[in-house]
Amino acid sequence: MWLHVFYEIKTTEIKQFTYRTPLATVDEGGELFLEFSRQPPVYIKKLTLLNLVGRDVKGNIISYEPMDYVNRFLLSHHLDSNKQESEQYSKGLVHFFSYLIELQRIWDEKYDMTDFDERIDSPRPTWNNFPLRKSEKITYLYRAALKNSVLNETNSKLRLARTTATAYMNAVVKFYSFYLRNGYHFNNPPFEHEVFEIQYQASGNSMNAYMSRSVYTTDLRLSFGKSRRNDGGVLPSSRKDLKPLSNREWEAVEEILTTTRRVMKNIDGEMKTATLSLEYCLFFLVSRYTGLRREEVASLHKGQIVKPCVSKKGMRLGVGGNYGSLTKTKNGNNKSRLTIIPTRIMLLLYEYTRSERYEKRLEKFKKFCKEKIRANDLSFFNGEDGVDSDKEYLFISQTGKPLFTKLAEANVRWNEIRYTVRQNTNLEMEGTIHNLRSSFAVSLFRSLLRKTTPDIALALVSECLGHDDEATTLLYLKIAQDEPSGDEIYEDVLDYLGVFDDLENAISEPYLQGDLNAQQ
Secondary structure (H helix, E strand, O other): HHHOEEEEEEEEEEEEEOOOOEEEOOOOOOEEEEOOOOHHHHHEEEEEEEEEOOOOOOOOOOEEEEHHHHEEEEEEEHHOOOOOOOOOHHHHHHHHHHHHHHHHHHHOOOOOOOOOOOOOOOOOOOOOOOOHHHOOOOHHHHHHHHHHHOOOOOOOOOOOOHHHHHHHHHHHHHHHHHHHHOOOOOOOOOOOEEEEEEEEEEOHHHHHHHEEEEEEOOOOOOOEEEOOOOOOOOOOOOHHHOOOHHHHHHHHHHHHHHHHHEEEEEEOOOOEEEOHHHHHHHHHHHHHHHOHHHHHHHHHHHHOOOOOOOOEEEEEEOOOOOOOOOOOOOOOOOOOOEEEHHHHHHHHHHHHHHOHHHHHHHHHHHHHHHHHHHHHHHHHHHOOOOOOOOEEEOOEEEEEEEHHOHHHHHHHHHHHHHHHHHHHHOOOOOOOOOHHHHHHHHHHHHHHHHOHHHHHHHHHHHHHHHOOOOOHHHHHHHHHHHOOOOOOOOOOOOOOOHHHHHHHHHHHHHHHHHHHHOOO
């Protein structure tokens, strides 16, 4: 039977919903009815569930079974840990269980029910049954396969990045730790582990002075030595996201964003030239000239846009909680900060907010929110980055959705720009949207280093980027210092120093009252 069924992993996505704990009770008449717990609901941005799909030799689906043992772990990650996303775990477990399916296929080809002898042959690999020997366990076999894919794979399409392999292995460890923590009985442990109880000071909302947490340590995690492929270079090989666009690359991109607005895209399987929407042209210009992250640009609203003084080349731009937009920080807090923006970019945004095109999109957004409220779909408005129906978001899609609710589309548009640049210039442009932030940082450093010390420049750039620590900012500084000439970023369009009228005050008083008033 095994030889005639071919299995694969398929995923199901559930986006933006609020989970309330169900309670089944019995009424006075003995009938069951459902109500919900009074505990606060949990908002989940996206949940990617796994399914095991079986096909016959003709490719027809003959079975479709939700992988409850995986999905239970993913849902627990949201509900027990109050996390809004679990996509990285889902990706890792899709990879792991696909590997397991391949091992099962190989085993099925080698054995049948008459050939297999459990006394001398290894059992058929499964997720929850383990041989005694470590080297035969699926968990350790998977770790070896990941390491081989990183270090020895010659096919570039199959080779994994170190960070990806580490994330996949971490997902597997978390998955099995979940079952160990909940008392699941394995015939043999999935990996060697120890449990440590760590005590820490409780928050002010807790009745207890200290709280404890169980931490599982294991020998299963992946570790790689430092790569030597980048010896002599400025950047660690794993931090390609810190590499700024070259002068020629940015000139080619800016030509698309400000002049042609034409990109090549896949339409019905054929590459054709199409118009890049004005919203995305502005989106990428803001990314490049403010250093804001993709999520931060997408959450900007009309209240942050002002008519600039054209006699100045630049101005400050406030983002974060104090300004009604979102910032991305490690601890999840919506930390406020000031960055800078060229006057010409602010003027483009100001004129856009006064256009008929923007007004139409804003009207569609308001209508879209009313429909959600009418349908009692309140998950759209929940969560730390939920939609505010009273806010006039700057970047809204043609259907009325704020772009920060569909960030994957920004990646698609950027890939179209990148492909167009390659076709037009023969440049092997590889930068992602995040590399625009890197371009801003290095360009700003190069400007500041002309007239001030590295210490002051570091403080100013860190402030604009919103880095909690200066480790990453120091890498930008190193790039600017080590590569001050040659193929530089196109930086003469704006003299950034004009924005920092007094360098000392800009450091000690980053939130100047005049800037605050300008933003309100």
